[in-house]
Amino acid sequence: MVFSYENIRLRELAAIADMNMAFFNDFVDFLISKGYDSVFAFVLDTDDTAAFRTILEYLNREIPEGVALYNGVGRPYSQNRAKWLLLGWLFRDAPEQRLRPMVSSMAESTINARRAMLLNMIRKDVLASFPDEVYWQWPNIREVFIDRLEGSRRSLRGSLIEEIVRRVLREVFSDQSTMLEIADAQVQLEGETYDVSVSGAEGTILIPVKTRETMGGGHALLFTRDIHKSISVAHESGYVCVPIIIAESWTGDLESLGCEKTIYININPNQINAVEERLRNEISEIKDYIRQICLYE
Numbered sequence: 001m002v003f004s005y006e007n008i009r010l011r012e013l014a015a016i017a018d019m020n021m022a023f024f025n026d027f028v029d030f031l032i033s034k035g036y037d038s039v040f041a042f043v044l045d046t047d048d049t050a051a052f053r054t055i056l057e058y059l060n061r062e063i064p065e066g067v068a069l070y071n072g073v074g075r076p077y078s079q080n081r082a083k084w085l086l087l088g089w090l091f092r093d094a095p096e097q098r099l100r101p102m103v104s105s106m107a108e109s110t111i112n113a114r115r116a117m118l119l120n121m122i123r124k125d126v127l128a129s130f131p132d133e134v135y136w137q138w139p140n141i142r143e144v145f146i147d148r149l150e151g152s153r154r155s156l157r158g159s160l161i162e163e164i165v166r167r168v169l170r171e172v173f174s175d176q177s178t179m180l181e182i183a184d185a186q187v188q189l190e191g192e193t194y195d196v197s198v199s200g201a202e203g204t205i206l207i208p209v210k211t212r213e214t215m216g217g218g219h220a221l222l223f224t225r226d227i228h229k230s231i232s233v234a235h236e237s238g239y240v241c242v243p244i245i246i247a248e249s250w251t252g253d254l255e256s257l258g259c260e261k262t263i264y265i266n267i268n269p270n271q272i273n274a275v276e277e278r279l280r281n282e283i284s285e286i287k288d289y290i291r292q293i294c295l296y297e
Contacts, residue, residue, distance in 0.1 A: 059112040165279060192230050192233045200294030
C-alpha cells in the first residue's frame with residue numbers, strides 16, 4: 001500500500017496558527033491599554049459595563065497594518081470578521097455556526113454592539129469551564145485556533161480543488177472554449193451538489209469532486225456511500241457523470257460506480273501541486289470522451 005505517513009494537514013494548520021499569534025498578541029496589547037493585565041484578567045472582570053465597552057471598542061477598532069487573522073488555507077480574513085472570529089474562538093465558541101444566528105436578537109442598535117453584548121454573555125459563561133489562567137495563555141489558545149482552522153480548511157480546500165479542476169478543464173479545452181462551457185458555479189440536483197459541470201450543444205457532464213485526507217475509519221464508508229449517491233442521482237436524472245476522487249489509498253471499487261469514465265488520484269488532497277499535475281494528465285486522457293458526450297463529434 002502506498003501512503004504518506006506525514007500529517008501534512010496538521011503541519012500546515014500549526015504553521016497558520018503560529019501566523020495568527022500576532023493577531024492574538026495585538027488583542028492582548030489592546031487589553032493592556034484598557035487596564036487589564038492579561039486575557040484572564042479580562043475574563044474575570046465582574047463589571048459587565050466595562051467588559052461590554054471593551055469588547056465593543058475592540059470590534060470598532062482598526063487593526064494595525066500588517067496584522068491579520070488567517071483562515072485554514074492561509075488567506076487573511078477581513079478585519080471585521082477577523083475580530084469577531086478571534087473573540088468567538090477565544091471564548092471557546094463557534095462564532096459563525098452557533099453565535100451568528102443569535103446576534104440579531106440582542107437589544108442593541110448596531111451590529112457590533114449586538115455582537116459585543118452576545119460575546120460578553122459568552123465571556124461570563126465560559127469562565128466556569130475554564131477557570132484557570134493557563135487556559136487563557138497562547139499555548140492553549142493555539143490549540144483552539146488549530147481546531148477551528150481545520151473546519152475552515154476543510155471547506156476552503158474543497159473549493160480550491162474545485163477551482164483547480166475548472167482551471168485544468170479550461171486549459172485542456174482552450175482550443176474549444178467557444179463550444180464548451182465549464183460552469184463557474186456548482187450544480188444542485190435533487191439534494192446533491194455537483195462541483196463542476198461541462199456543457200456543449202449536445203450534452204452535459206456532471207463532475208462531483210470528492211476528496212478525503214485520511215485512509216480508514218467509519219467516515220471512509222460514508223465517503224464511499226456519498227460518491228455512489230452522487231453518481232446515482234446524476235444517472236437517474238439522465239446525466240453523464242464523471243466523478244473525480246482524490247483520496248490516499250481509497251479502497252472503493254471503481255467499476256462498481258457504474259461510470260464509463262472515472263478519475264481516481266491516489267494522493268493526499270493537501271499535496272496540491274501533485275494533485276494538479278495528475279489532474280492535468282487524467283483529464284487530458286479523457287478529453288475525447290468529454291468532447292464526444294458534449295458535442296457528439
